[in-house]
Amino acid sequence: MSKKILIVRSANEIVIKKLINYITVTNKNNIELYCLVQKNSVKLVKNIYSNIQCFIINEDNFNYNQFKKNKNLINEINKNKYDEIYIPSSYLYFNNFNDIFNIANSINRISIFTFTADGNITRIKLNKLNLKINLLFGEYIYFFILVFKIVFLLISYSLKMLLSLVLYIHRRVKYK
The missing domain is CATH 3.40.50.2000 (Glycogen Phosphorylase B;)
Incomplete structure (x- = not known):
């Protein structure tokens, strides 16, 4: 067959x-x-x-x-x-x-x-439930994940810049 x-x-x-x-x-x-x-x-x-x-x-x-x-x-x-x-x-x-x-x-x-x-x-x-949720909210979920990634990148970049500034000030104060 x-x-x-x-x-x-x-x-x-x-x-x-x-x-x-x-x-x-x-x-x-x-x-x-x-x-x-x-x-x-x-x-x-x-x-x-x-x-x-x-x-x-x-x-x-x-x-x-x-x-x-x-x-x-x-x-x-x-x-x-x-x-x-x-x-x-x-x-x-x-x-x-x-x-x-x-x-x-x-x-x-x-x-x-x-x-x-x-x-x-x-x-x-x-899974029928997952398929329904994805069908209804898939585009929104993608949008929120994208926004979350952008916010996370901005926060991590800001923290990196802040840390660099603190280290710079620390070095300047230390050597004066």
Whole structure:
């Protein structure tokens, strides 16, 4: 029996090629390959692997709120239970992937894996509560972390300058 594998096309062509190559080699081509893809990228995916079945999202990017409104697409995708879902990234990290993680979490599957640009594969377990919090507050959390970093840098720089001033005064007083 062949493995059913779904790829979310969330990375550039080079990473997608690398991922499909990894999947076909490790599973000895004993797979049914599916891809959740934006309408403008279907040809690109079909050129990489002609036997792939594509589920097409009409938006230019993956938006969970738009995805969950498309009941026909969700029903079509969930006709199968996927052994594995892969979420690739064109980078070494997964910043701003909250919508994609929510989409993957809503699909009938056994395992979810991330695949980075350098080929690092990690099995992940998604927590619905964390996904909801990130979806609602992700941008705010990022903003507060950024502000915290800036304030921390300013304080540390100020302390460094203050310490330098104290040492300077101490040397001047000591040698008079």
